[in-house]
Amino acid sequence: MTDEVEQEVSTGSLPVWDQVERLAQEAHARARGHDEGVVADYIPVLAEADPSLFGVCVAEARGGPVHAVGDAAVEFSVQSISKAFVYALVCEEHGHEMVRDRVGVNNTGLSFNSVIAVELNDGHPMNPMVNAGALATTALVPGASSAERWEHVRTGLSRFAGRRLELDGVVYRSESATNTRNKAIARLLQSYGRIDLDPLEVVDVYTRQCALRVSARDLAVMGATLADGGVNPVTGERVVSGQVCRDTLAVLAATGMYERSGEWLFEIGLPAKSGVSGGIVAIAPGKGAIGTFSPRVDPAGNSVRGRLATAYLSRALGLNVFASSAQPSVQRGADASGRRA
Ligand code: DON
Numbered sequence: 457m458t459d460e461v462e463q464e465v466s467t468g469s470l471p472v473w474d475q476v477e478r479l480a481q482e483a484h485a486r487a488r489g490h491d492e493g494v495v496a497d498y499i500p501v502l503a504e505a506d507p508s509l510f511g512v513c514v515a516e517a518r519g520g521p522v523h524a525v526g527d528a529a530v531e532f533s534v535q536s537i538s539k540a541f542v543y544a545l546v547c548e549e550h551g552h553e554m555v556r557d558r559v560g561v562n563n564t565g566l567s568f569n570s571v572i573a574v575e576l577n578d579g580h581p582m583n584p585m586v587n588a589g590a591l592a593t594t595a596l597v598p599g600a601s602s603a604e605r606w607e608h609v610r611t612g613l614s615r616f617a618g619r620r621l622e623l624d625g626v627v628y629r630s631e632s633a634t635n636t637r638n639k640a641i642a643r644l645l646q647s648y649g650r651i652d653l654d655p656l657e658v659v660d661v662y663t664r665q666c667a668l669r670v671s672a673r674d675l676a677v678m679g680a681t682l683a684d685g686g687v688n689p690v691t692g693e694r695v696v697s698g699q700v701c702r703d704t705l706a707v708l709a710a711t712g713m714y715e716r717s718g719e720w721l722f723e724i725g726l727p728a729k730s731g732v733s734g735g736i737v738a739i740a741p742g743k744g745a746i747g748t749f750s751p752r753v754d755p756a757g758n759s760v761r762g763r764l765a766t767a768y769l770s771r772a773l774g775l776n777v778f779a780s781s782a783q784p785s786v787q788r789g790a791d792a793s794g795r796r797a
Pocket of ligand 1 (some may be wrong): 534535536537569633638663733757758
């Protein structure tokens with residue numbers, strides 16, 4: 457890692473500002489009629505979310521105003537999307553090898569709250585984007601107390617967003633009262649020597665990080681910071697290194713959409729992370745990021761409208777990281793996923 461050359465620009469560039477603006481509006485219009493999926497309710501207060509909400513936002517890595525459509529300013533709890541950004545903060549602190557060895561970088565192929573995945577891997581969490589791996593990651597956040605660790609997380613995620621993020625106390629209390637499974641996972645990790653701290657304190661910091669309030673706009677700016685090699689394109693502040701961004705995006709590509717990660721990469725071709733409250737952030741290295749919010753999620757916990765809008769934008773903006781040239785804009789008659797009818 458000492459001999460690396462800082463090269464943070466991917467192939468191609470985004471279309472001109474007006475065209476991105478028009479395509480963001482088109483993505484919203486195409487996906488908003490879809491009512492598939494259900495609002496998550498295993499954290500009781502999430503069931504109260506308005507299923508009609510739908511926001512789309514594109515933030516460009518080159519900076520400038522964001523492209524915000526619909527309910528892009530509506531706040532919701534970030535939930536699992538926090539895992540990506542806490543992972544980046546922990547990589548920044550401890551480095552590539554330590555985090556890879558301690559937490560892992562592979563997809564478990566099992567649901568995000570799986571206990572058996574831990575057992576099957578002799579207590580190794582394997583994947584930092586599922587609950588076991590995220591708890592092991594949060595246990596590596598620097599700080600002498602859980603209050604300090606929580607402040608490190610809140611400050612770090614706020615720097616990614618370019619504004620101070622606040623805790624949603626109602627969501628935090630609702631999840632704290634019902635997260636027996638996460639407490640069990642943390643104790644299981646402790647039994648395997650994977651968590652050095654008090655497991656319940658780790659769960660508490662993790663539950664707080666999941667309850668931070670963000671909007672689709674925040675997600676786009678947070679993602680654009682990863683796309684921009686660690687520099688927030690709105691504030692100009694360096695949050696993490698370019699190396700950490702590459703590590704984080706590689707992990708997101710492999711694991712960010714749970715057991716649907718392969719399908720997501722095959723169809724959409726972007727590293728991304730979803731949360732059960734309905735957010736998705738998808739990152740186009742060197743170009744920018746898409747933040748979406750719509751509360752109806754599929755069985756894997758990924759927002760249905762968010763997936764459709766992101767699929768459309770990936771094709772229309774030519775973002776697929778596996779494409780060697782920009783794709784033509786989506787044709788008339790294509791469905792919301794961008795496929796020709
Ligand atoms: O730990 C949990 O279960 C939640 N705080 C986060 C889960 C989540 O967002 C999964 N997403 N699809």
